[in-house]
Structure formats: structure tokens, C-alpha cells
Amino acid sequence: MELLKKLSEKFGPSGHEKPVADFIIEQVKPHCDDVFTDKLGNVIAYKKGKSDKKIMYAGHMDEIGLLITYIEKEGFLRFTNIGGVSPYVLLGQRVQLDCGAIGVVSSEKLDDISKLKLEKMYIDIGVNTKEEAEEKISIGEVAVIKRDFFLNGDKAVGKALDDRAGCWVLIEALKEIENPEHNLYFVFTVQEEVGLRGAKTAAYRIDPDLAIAVDVTAVGDTPNSHRMAVELGKGPAIKVKDLSIMVHPVVKNMLVQKAKSLRIPYQLEVLEFGGTDSGAIHVSREGVWAGVVSIPCRYIHTPSEMVSKSDLENAVKLIVASTEFEF
Structure with missing residues (x-):
């Protein structure tokens, strides 16, 4: 789990994924035929196959974060969100800015906490004036919540496991694959x-014949949670639907059959909100067969996202098996 720890603790909000990208390149370079970064910042690791077919795998490197919009005369920083950030999760958290400064998120006085919104919040980096703040940061600076990764039995807990957990699965799968039948493109995506x-x-660049995203998904196994047939530790989830995709039956059925043949536990996932990279991939060019292997995750978009090590390990097995797809 040392690799997952390092991935989790890397700084990489949307649009600023380079520290994560550089680290991933180091990990995958010995295990692929080529690795490169495109103009947008995606890391693409290529492994040559025997056929002319192309399979694309995608896991996103970016995490949710904050972006500085204004500096108060007392040096407090106003901000907006990068991705789905909850003000209730942010309150009292420590954040790290791109420049290395550490701050604390707080809010203006509110008589009714239900009225807490991002525009009522600020970051305190321990300075007393706007001028002091401007010596350290500038408008447009980005920040992420600062939180250490830890293990608790079978559970791994940390920030940005959405989707550094998916990146971990792809890296570990890439290490295991030798002499693939098809051309494989492991893409660690941005934004x-x-x-x-x-x-x-x-x-659009790769024009794959088949694509599989690896991302986290919500669970229904916590007290009074939204009713959902996915639980932590019960195996990787094979997506049926979310708001971005209706998974093609060819892909869903293939993943189910692979899981059965491997005798690994799996779950079927119907997510009533959100989406993954497959949502964009399956409508690329003339269309792509696409699906998702999902990692069950508690407390998504918080500083303490929780996944199961056994789910991660079984997801690796499923991804490796999917490279043998029969076109």
C-alpha cells in the first residue's frame, strides 16, 4: 500500500496534475513500450499487442480543490471550488496551497449553519495584511485539503482516493501484463x-475499439445511507449505468463473465448520480464500446475517502483479464 499512500498524498487538483503525472510516469515506464504526456496533460502508457485492436483504460489523476479569487485587506483568502466541494466538509480543514503555504478554512459568523456557503468562507494562512499574503500567493493559486493516508485493517483511508485508487489499479495491472493480445493504452487523465x-x-487521439474506466463509486452500506446495492469489501463493482453512460451490454457482460471465471466477488452498480471518464469516451468519434470497473468507496469528496484493499486487488485481476477481450 506504499504506492497508494504516495499517490493519495500527491498534490494534484484539476488542471494542476503534474506532480501526480511525473510520479506515475516513474512507476509505469519500466512496464510499457512507450509513455508520453499529451498537450492537455494526460499520461498515456502504451503496451504493444499482437492484433490491430486497441483497448483504452482510464483513471483520473486530478482531485477536487480550491482556487483563490480574492485577498482581503487583513490577508484572508477568498476562494471558489474546483469540482464538487462541500462547505460543510471544508470547515476547519487544513489546506495546502500550490506555493507550499498551509492554511485553515473557516467562515464568517453565521447564526444558522445551514446557510453556510463557499462565498462565506475564507482561508487563514497566518498573515496580518494583504501585502504579507501577496508575498506568498497570488490570485489563481490552487489548494487541496492536507490529510495523511493510513491503513485500518483491510481499509485504506486518505484524500484523493477518487481517483488515485483507480490509478493504483491501472499501475498494478500494467505491471502484471505480458505479451498482450491487443494494443493497450493506459491513460491517467486530467480534469x-x-x-x-x-x-x-x-x-479522440487513441480512437479505441474498447474502453474501460476505473473509478470509485458510492456505497449503500453506512447508516441511513442512500439505498444502493454496492458495499465496501464485497468486490469491485461492474457499472450498469450512471448519469454519463448506459454501459453497453457487450462490455458489462464481458466483465461479469471474466469475474465469474476468475472466481472473484463482484457487484453490479447502478449509480443514480455522477459519472466517470467513460461518459466522455463512449461518445468519442463514431462511438466506443465502454464500461467501468468501480471501486466501492465511502465518504467520497471528503478528506477521508475509504476503500478496501481486497476490492482493489480484485479490480486489478479483473482489468488484467479484460485485456483478453475477444473482438
Whole structure:
């Protein structure tokens, strides 16, 4: 889990994924025939196959974050969100800015906490004036929540496991694959949290015959949670539908059959909100057979996202098996 820890703790909000990209390139370079970064920042690791068919795998490198919009005369920083950030999750959190400064998120006095909104919040970096703040940061600076990764039995907990957990699965799968039947493109995408942007451009470039995204998904196994047939530790989930895609039956059925043949636990996922990189990939060019292997995750878009090590390991097995898809 040391690799997952390093991935989780890397700084990489949408549009600023380079620290994550550089680290991933180091990990995958010995295990592929070529690795390169495109103009948008996607990392594409290529492994040559025997056929002329192309399979694309996608896991996004970016995490949700904050962007500085204004500096108060006392040095407090106003901000907006990058991706789906909850003000209630942010309150009292420590954040790290791109420049290295650490701050604390707080809010103006509110008589009714239900009225807490991002525009009522600020970051305190411990200065007393606007001029002091401007010596450290500038408008447009980005920040992420600062939180350490840890293990708790079978559970791994940390920030940005959406989707560094998916990146981990792809890296580990790439290490295991030798002499693939088809040409494989493992794409570590950018800007998923703000609109699936990296996946869209990468899919256009690669023009795959089949694509599978690996991302986290919500669960229904916590007290009084939204009713959902996915639980932590019960195996990777094979997506049926979310708001961005109706998974093609060819892909869903293939993944189910692979899981059965491997005798690994799996779940079927119907997500009533959200989407993944496959949402952009499957409508690229003339259309692509696309699906998703989902990692069950508690507390998504919080500083303490939780996944199961056994789910991650079984997801690796499923991805490796999917490379043998019969066209």
C-alpha cells in the first residue's frame, strides 16, 4: 500500500496534475513500450499487442480543490471550488496551497449553519495584511485539503482516493501484463472532476475499439445511507449505468463473465448520480464500446475517502483479464 499512500498524498487538483503525472510516469515506464504526456496533460502508457485492436483504460489523476479569487485587506483568502466541494466538509480543514503555504478554512459568523456557503468562507494562512499574503500567493493559486493516508485493517483511508485508487489499479495491472493480445493504452487523465476533459481528448487521439474506466463509486452500506446495492469489501463493482453512460451490454457482460471465471466477488452498480471518464469516451468519434470497473468507496469528496484493499486487488485481476477481450 506504499504506492497508494504516495499517490493519495500527491498534490494534484484539476488542471494542476503534474506532480501526480511525473510520479506515475516513474512507476509505469519500466512496464510499457512507450509513455508520453499529451498537450492537455494526460499520461498515456502504451503496451504493444499482437492484433490491430486497441483497448483504452482510464483513471483520473486530478482531485477536487480550491482556487483563490480574492485577498482581503487583513490577508484572508477568498476562494471558489474546483469540482464538487462541500462547505460543510471544508470547515476547519487544513489546506495546502500550490506555493507550499498551509492554511485553515473557516467562515464568517453565521447564526444558522445551514446557510453556510463557499462565498462565506475564507482561508487563514497566518498573515496580518494583504501585502504579507501577496508575498506568498497570488490570485489563481490552487489548494487541496492536507490529510495523511493510513491503513485500518483491510481499509485504506486518505484524500484523493477518487481517483488515485483507480490509478493504483491501472499501475498494478500494467505491471502484471505480458505479451498482450491487443494494443493497450493506459491513460491517467486530467480534469475529470471538472467535466471529463482529459478523457475526451485522449479518446479522440487513441480512437479505441474498447474502453474501460476505473473509478470509485458510492456505497449503500453506512447508516441511513442512500439505498444502493454496492458495499465496501464485497468486490469491485461492474457499472450498469450512471448519469454519463448506459454501459453497453457487450462490455458489462464481458466483465461479469471474466469475474465469474476468475472466481472473484463482484457487484453490479447502478449509480443514480455522477459519472466517470467513460461518459466522455463512449461518445468519442463514431462511438466506443465502454464500461467501468468501480471501486466501492465511502465518504467520497471528503478528506477521508475509504476503500478496501481486497476490492482493489480484485479490480486489478479483473482489468488484467479484460485485456483478453475477444473482438
